[in-house]
Amino acid sequence: MDRGLILRDVAISKDGAPLLSVSHAIAAGEVLTVMGPSGVGKSTLLAFVTGTLAADFKATGQVTLDGQDITHAPAHQRRVGILFQDDLLFPHLSVGANLAFGLKAGGNMAERKAKIKEAMAEVGLEGFEDRDPATLSGGQKTRIALMRMLLSEPCALLLDEPFSRLDAARRAQVRDMVFDRAKARGLPVLMVTHDADDAQAAGGEIIQLR
Template sequence: MLKVKDLTIEPLFREVNFCVPRGEIVTLMGPSGSGKSTLFAWMVGALSDDFQAQGELWLDERRCDRLPVESRGLGILFQDALLFDHFTVGQNLLLALPERIVGRARRDAVEQALSSAGLKNHYASDPATLSGGERARVSLLRALLAEPQALLLDEPFGRLDKTLRATFRTWVFDVVRARGIPVILVTHDEEDIPPNGEVIAISRWQ
């Protein structure tokens, strides 16, 4: 379970609390500037010095907000794919693999991931040749190959057209549920909210 407890980020919001069970998706919604992306920055340990935060972040029985960035176990997916265009698709994904995976097993893991996403023949592809939907899938695969204990989705569907958005959204939700990963989704589009999913409203400190 991923839990945010008694989180106040001055001067944005105060006393935010929520829990995300494994395999569930909780949606954060609120007007622009209310602090949704800043909340994510705090969670991953990259909060700007412009803000002051008090609160706790827990993953199961482990408190994470005091840990170094690399030890928190959080993956994040943005609206932009943020692939390295001077690397191949496969090289982009190799960067995410844990160091304990060595030798041929590294390439095998990447090829298996690409195949699972319908990108079987794209290991050596130039990212610049991919469609928007393909780049989005590679970006998610890179986040998942790092074996995150929880995943933060910061408007990851925003740059996709309506049809592709629906297809990619369904695929993402199916993948994270199958893996039992707690997920927080930030979006402005109510169509992105999973059926019967919990919605947390974030509003600026008045």
């Protein structure tokens, strides 16, 4: 499989004690969910994939993305997008400026503004460009964080329980939107969660950590 995200014999330990081991191929447009309670290493696995693993952890194995070995590549060169529990929007920037931060360098001002406007429309937030992020609801913030990440044109998407802070009414809506956008773009998705509803909604394979 050339396209997709492959975790090949990945094993992570801390202080000599094994934490987790995963070996799995995630095809383009598919979702792999890793479930388990807090403390079993779910977020640590994502840190290894993004190249941000803390020094007190030891990891072995290989990560390939679209046929390229990214195991030891610098984090900024991996083209892996990630959404966290917190939206991490920049509070001192407008909504539009937050989205502009995700855009790749290049293009004139008109082209960049058009991409931002298109992104806002895609998630039903037309006309929100000048809004202060503090005025947005939790679901709106998650949508903006998603589009900012997608504007950076990643080749894979990682989800670190990004729906856990949303109320029940918004959770299913935002969750479906995230999975739909990822599938439409052909992105392999690796999600970690402790929520069974999120895992079922993802529709892919599930790995249970204990």
